[in-house]
Amino acid sequence: MLSSLAHRALERAGLGEVRDRVLEGKRITEEEALRLFRCPDLAALGALANHVREARHGDRTFYNRNVHLNFTNVCVASCKFCSFARPDDRQASEGYTMPLEESVQSVLRRKGSGITEVHIVNGLHPDLPWSHYVDVVRKLRQGWPELAIKAYTAVEIHFFAEKFGKSYEQVLRELLDAGLTTLPGGGAEIFASRVRRKICDDKATAEQWLEVHRVAHRLGIKSNTTMLYGTIETLEERVDHMARLRALQDETGGFQVFIPLAFHPEHNMIGKAFPKPTGFDGLRTYAVARLFLDNFDHLKAYWVMIGERLAQTALSFGVDDLDGTVLEERIYHMAGAQTPQGLTEAGLHRLIRSAGRVPVERDSLYHVLRLHGPEGAAGAPRAATA
């Protein structure tokens, strides 16, 4: 139930009609999404998004326990926002490529720690053979049969297809045979070609990115999706990005979650020109995404990037999923993220509970593994402090 305070605030903000459509469960238009973005009343916008979030998930807030594997940062692409990529393996350039066995062991040594997923994303390495990528997946699958392997962004899949002369389907089938579980959502950035030309003109285009996911969904592979906000894109371009995702989701239903990513300005080519997007921008982006992407189950905040405090706040602005315990994250930390490496499960529970929510551990496919009901000592979940 949306409260009368929220009703009136939305009316005052000129969003009465949008509110009514949302409450009737109807889809909002791109033009309406833009109006939501421009809504001067963050609390009212948040209340509407929160209404949708609670109708879908109640107080449940999902997380998983995962480890990241970024086995190389050597990359032939030259995305302007990236602080992670290096042109080659030389030590002087801080480039690295982990040998196959080391990559595999870095994950396998976590066995028994309760981790359920590995997230594998890399640079576009000019020399690694196709077998390397397949072998990483295969060896992980053999060494840890129950581990979910979320590997290779659509940008990497496209790169493999071009470099090794295969179709997207061939690439994905071989990875699937080796043991792949899902695709991560990275590399989407902003779909608009104006933006892509300026910030990432030498990797998969929007159409190619979407096609990889379309093929994956057809093969039964679930995937995630992202949006990099806070560089040169306009609000219209953000809405366009989400509209293309919504359309593909209508077609396939294969997306599990939408993850907005804030641009991090340190140690990359355009950081000087663009300050980090503010928390306000993040919160309204989450809220609009929750309202616009009506065919997406989940909306995720990546606390590594926006900090634990803003991530906790985002739980009232439409977000129902927090990135997990995240061990070994490198990409955002090389861009200057100040957040700690890894949050303990207890820390994550505390963060979720003290926002009045219920922590739910999920697997890679969003099945509930464990529901962590209110803790005795935590008392009423909505109380401000213990």
Place this chain on the structure above:
Amino acid sequence: MSRIRVAAVSFLNARPLTVALEDSARVELVLAEPSACAALLERGEVEGALLPVGALAGRDYEIVPGIGIGADGPVQTVVLVGEQSPAVWDEVYLDTASRTSVVLSKVLLAERGLHPKFTPMPADEGVPRARGTKGALVIGDRAFDVKANHVLDLAREWNVLTGLPMVFAVWAGRPGVLQPEDVAELVRAAREGMGRRTEIAQAFAREKGGDPERYRRYLTHRLRYSLGPHELSGMETYLAKAAALGFLPETRLRFADDVVRSRRVRRTVSLDTALQKGADGERLDPDEAELLDEKAPLLELGLAADQRRRALHPEGVVTYIVSRNVNYTNVCSTACHFCAFYRPRGHREAYVLDRETLGRKIQETLDLGGIEILLQGGLHPDLGIEWYEELFRWVKRDYPRINLHALSPEEIWHIARTSQLPLEETITRLVAAGLDSIPGGGAEVLDDEVRRRIAPLKCSTDEWLTVMKAAHRQGLKSTATMMFGVGEESRHRVTHLTRLRELQDETGGFTAFICWTFQPEHTRLAPGDNGAHAWLRVNALSRLVLDNVPNLQASWVTMGGGVAQASLHMGCNDFGSVMIEENVVSAAGTTFQMDAEEIERHIRDAGFAPARRNMRYQRLAVGA
């Protein structure tokens, strides 16, 4: 009224807690060894005891809140000694006098991966045998004189390991036995004892020989007698580690004032009604405020507060000030344990700013377009009113354009006390010397139930409000603050807000309210303690309850710019100050920083027009 009997050790470290009980009409003191104190309490021969923390394990004893004996760094009187390094010890002789230190020794050695054989033995036999691969534990006053190649100070080791203080002993009683009057008497005695530490040191030196100054430093520099959130975390961590290693049974701490608390019977009020009343600017009573604090969802509180903010500040302007926070001294005799900033007098990091440094800071502030300095400091025992008067006159003479926003109520009390002046006269003289307004710091939670626990040696709620009232009467404006998330409950926060509101009705002297969460770096947090969610809620609630305070400042320094932006849509209308320096919060590990440009970007991005202001919250025509 019958007297209760309490047992305590005769060690030097206990005397500040016991000295003022010697002539108590309420409490009779029985002296004993540490382990004997526990035994006397166990057998019911005494009602309370100064109990080694280890002796709480597995019992349901109730702790007297606010006071204890601990150390946050080396303590000198609990040490492991040996001829060789502990790494090679195969046997350790454990002083039988204290189980707490015995367990601490085992925990600390186990944390280093060392598992020697432990043999109980009185210290006077153990120490001479601590040769070769043998070590020995020495506790109490005899540790002052022990000489050895390797001395491991267990409080320091504990501090290095956990980042927390080690608490050695607390007053505790059997369940339900200690009455509020007994608790009050033990706290009173501790307060008095704090002021008699020099005298205690001298008496001890006459009794046992040794250097009185060394003993005084031990009592004033090494030991900490408050039991605040850090100490509680230290205690809990100690008990948890000892339990995890199987040295002690598991324990849940209980406090003497947790039980038999008569609760106000609350009226039934509807959440919607309370929210609507708040949003419409009607006065909320404490029942309604508590209900909102406990039950209202964040965004509902936020929407109601936003409606109030729009009514009070309809222009969509968010103000900020260019000010510099200068801490003129870090010497402080209060030793609040949520504070990571203070140093005792004589400490190698202790300082009092000289004029040259202060002048440079003021000039830099002016150069950056600043108009104010926020001047605060510790409670330095040697600085009387003349020092402040001269300082203020000098500032006003050399920098006439700068506003002096200075001295929290605690400091004003301190100056009055040190200079033996009435409060009114102290304020009059400070104003005459150039004081323009006063900051509302040190309020923490204005409820003595909470204050006793987190800052027992600080001024009381009434004292804090008395200073504000006196200052407002003389035409000074001030801010008001609240630091929450220290284990208080809804009713305490609501009491805080309603007491401020009452005084504001009377004086109208508060310009703004600012709240922030306790910054507990290195402590184990209770759920929700310092989160953004809790902070946004308390801000919104404050906007609704403080219907007569015009401005609400967003404390972005502790929460970060993004969460502070959200608060602008949930009750706040001011973005605080550009931070040129802020020692106290940064000492506790908070690192957010913004310059004027970044503050304005945040304000604009959140949909408001930025404007600079002065301390009276008047907008300045231009950026100064």
